[in-house]
Amino acid sequence: MMLNKDYSLARHNTFGMDVHASAWAEFASEEALRALLLSPDFVPWRERFLVIGSGSNLLFCGDYDGLVLHSAIRGIRVVEETADDVLACAGSGVIWDDFVAWAVGQGYYGAENLSAIPGEVGASAVQNIGAYGAEVCQLIEYVSALDLDGEPHVFTNVECRYGYRDSIFKNEWKGRYVITSVTYRLHKQGTLNLSYGNLRERLPEGGATLSGVREAVCAVRAAKLPDPAVMGNAGSFFKNPVIARWQYDHLRDVWPSMPSYPVDDEHVKVPAGWLIEQCGWKGRALGRAAVHEHQALVLVNLGGATGDEVVSLARHIVADVRQKFGIEISPEVNVI
Ligand SMILES: Cc1cc2nc3c(=O)[nH]c(=O)nc-3n(C[C@H](O)[C@H](O)[C@H](O)COP(=O)(O)OP(=O)(O)OC[C@H]3O[C@@H](n4cnc5c(N)ncnc54)[C@H](O)[C@@H]3O)c2cc1C
Helix, strand or coil: CEEEEEECCCCHCCCCCCCCCEEEEECCCCHHHHHHHHCCCHHHHHEEEEEEEEEECCEEECCCCEEEEECCCCEHHHHEEEEEEEEEEEECHHHCHHHHHHHHHHHHHHHHHCCCCCHHHHHHHCCCCCCCCCCCCHHHEEEEEEEEECCCCEEECEEEEEECCCCCHHHEEEEEEEEEEEEEEEECCCCCCCCCCCCHHHCCCCCCCHHHHHHHHCCCCCCCCCCCCCCCEEEEEEEECEHHHHHHHHHHCCCCCHHHHHHHHEEECEEEEHHHHCCCCCCCCEEEEECCCCCCEEEEECCCCHHHHHHHHEEEEEHHHHHHCCCCCCCCCCCC
């Protein structure tokens, strides 16, 4: 397999950072990946490599001194079918939204609320992507991967230890596996999840369809989120913090309009965008990095910003939220 040296990552990260990797390689099959991992060419990079998808959740703070690997394993196939469900296996290099379009086109339920999320199938299983009341871990049956010795592994959903935008691949197993495919359980019949008001508003009362939900999600997202092709960004920069219910009750005495969503009996989730907006950051810039004028959760590259400028902006925001509310917000974006 060809290793490309001093490779530009400008087209491979949605923040639009003009950085280079020492080397780049793309694999189109599990066999090609295994051959690379076992070849002498990989030895110098074993301790410094990074697998990326579309780079839509990455912030590069400079050139990457290592090998960047990218999956070009494509293809979606039904591997099992019952009266109610199908198991659909997608290559890790499939564009996530192409998978959703395929599922909806086949009339399979489950992925429609996750329409138009940027990125690829491999990362969906790392990030546990979520939107409009759905998370991909509700669909994932198992994740196939190779370890650095080229050995295949198949992990069950439980083994992936999914949490809010979190999985074992971001923690204990970081850098240990390269995901080659993900198998999702989709349903032949389903109940549409219209729990989000701005989704419901766009759909006919009582007459929503599977494809209608997909169209509504795409329309809401297009109206709400900045297009990375126009303004570099990685979607929500911060996770919504989960805090103790007692802490929320105290805070609400001071901030009666503070929104929250229940997590369990003892915890609630507070929208980070609201906290950032209250700190006066919405629409404000620091150098060439800014908080989006309509979406306080999204940090944007106004043009030519460095990763360090974005990190500096993020640090100011974290400090202000901490000082004002005593709440710690943390990045969803992977800072490299
Ligand atoms: C405009 C915009 C809107 C967004 N909206 C949402 C949203 O609504 N919900 C949401 O959850 N996210 C959202 N995101 C974030 C992003 O789309 C997701 O995190 C997505 O899963 C990232 O996919 P990617 O292929 O770009 O992964 P990358 O950003 O390239 O990588 C993400 C992580 O996955 C790892 N990884 C990637 N591929 C593999 C592989 N094959 N094997 C092992 N590890 C791998 C990387 O090492 C990295 O840790 C948004 C981003 C943007 C730009």
